[in-house]
Amino acid sequence: MSSLVSSKHNLPMENTGEILLYRTEGDRTEIQVTLQDETVWLSQAQMAELFQKSVPTINEHIKNIYDEDELDEKSTIRKSRIVQAEKKRKVTRTIELYNLDVIISVGYRVKSHRGTQFRIWATQRLKEYLVKGFVMDDRRLAGGATNYFDELIERVRRIRTSECNFYEKVRDIFATSIDYDPKTDYARQFYATVQNKFHYAIHGRTAAELIAERVDSTKPFMGMTSWSGKIITRKDAEIAKNYLEELELKRLELLVEQFLSFAELRTIEKKPMYMTDWLKKLDAFLILNEKEILTHAGKVSHTEMEAKVRDELEKYNEQTQRKQIEGPK
Template sequence: MNEQSEILIYQTEDGETKIQTLLKDETVWLSQAQMAELFDKATPTINEHIKNIYEEGELSEESTIRNFRIVQTEGKREVSRDVNFYNLDVIISVGYRVKSRRGTQFRQWATRRLKEYIVKGFVLDDERLERGSDYDYFNELVERVRAIRVSERRFYQKITDIYATSIDYNPDHPMTQEFFATVQNKFHFAIHGHTAAEMIIERSDANHPLMGLTSFKGEKIRQSDITIAKNYLAEDELKSMNRIVDQYLSFAEEQAAQRKPMHMKDWITKLHGFLELNDRSILHNAGTVTKAQAEKKAIAEYKKYLKIQDQKTVSDFDKTVKRKIGKAKKKKD
């Protein structure tokens, strides 16, 4: 096949079928034989559907067919043949006509890969990476991890950024949704035994100095500061959290430098491993307090705190008036 094209391995969800697909010109291409294998139909059936697609004017032959020279095994010898390949539009249309669940699965897979290709200029193919193929991906990944490490993003955002470098990354996968929803709490629980919401409930207190906060933006506490769990961390807790996050990021960079592909499940497993290595507890549930409950309590404490501060604080205007009154009395005396 053309050197400017890329080969991707598609595996059906049931794991029974693997198909070598061709990525070129920002679309995916399959031959009739490959579509027959994908949809578990006879090749003549696929041919008939394609013929009808063109005859009915659903798609144009000119823009959806490409001829590629491929090497295939015939008997005991390898033969080079020119074979017609059909783009993703045709594949999807055939999938609808044969009413194949696999057609939907393939479309979702291909769409993710095409988006990745358009953004990055290449895609991440598990099988080729695991065979140690010469590939740009790891060089870019090293730089990407380094950029994440020095970024100003919050600690848990850095962890999710690393997770997103998985070679099988899918933002819509249930595994991803759960990881993103729990990663912040996993770190908080590991450091002080509470989820983020539980800590806000426990530590936000109008009667404490600075309402219990240890850090906040600007010179005055604002409502946006009081609902961020990290702002309540003690110095030693913050240092511990930063050390574990840095270990995790160092590991990510080392994996990339060694050209080791990482899947979504690998990053989740490694995160738990790092926490256990540091003798930290692992959170296995959502905690006892919701985010909404924590915010409600913190805001209530904040309102109390403001009233207390108002009572303690004498405004500049009041100070000036008092000073002038004092001077006036002295003159009279």
């Protein structure tokens, strides 16, 4: 999901419209636009948030758009006032807002994953227009178009009431991020970071550190407290949650349930969230619960953890086979 006007930046004192650029559950890029006088007006800061680029980069693109006479500057800019806090007092400032023509032009120039999502969406609509001579919004015409946040609220509620385990629920919640795309390396790294933050809050270790410390071929069930089938597999042995003691697991479940409630509240209040926003809110949430915050990658890498699991599992299986051959003493 993704909102621009409802960003964390200072907002204009007037209604300027809104743009939401987001991924659907069916992995489609969609745009929801709320118009004001048949257009949308965004500041450079809001465009920077929409396309996940810096304000100077957006400013450079806008300058080039006008220098190349792609758009007329006078007809695409208007002044607006904002109220912002400066030195503990509120100050009114005048800023420039840019209309939908500028936003679209910037979207075709900016180099970012968000820019790519926008161009995919826009190109699909342009192709439909060139082939058919028109573009139709089937959902809106069918009367089935719903507000993005209404859909998101329903999605979050389905996640919370699902039969998935608690960590799968957390994963699904974060997948509702405006800029989420499962194909990117950032999304995969993001999940590992989130998992590690929850683990560190409970027992002071990353997932890899916990596994490397507790996996032990000499202990019953290799030091694990749970696994999926009758036989311990390497996949089971590489899941940190499977090494948690009962109290640790209960604390983790309670912490996650609190965070899921917070996530649902954000959607009800129509607060759009990027992946970076979720990480910041997760840290703030953990601080509120008086938990330690993970700020490093840990002392044990994922590769090192996997190597130790392989070694311990091999020794454990050898010991188990030997005992079966020898029989009861």
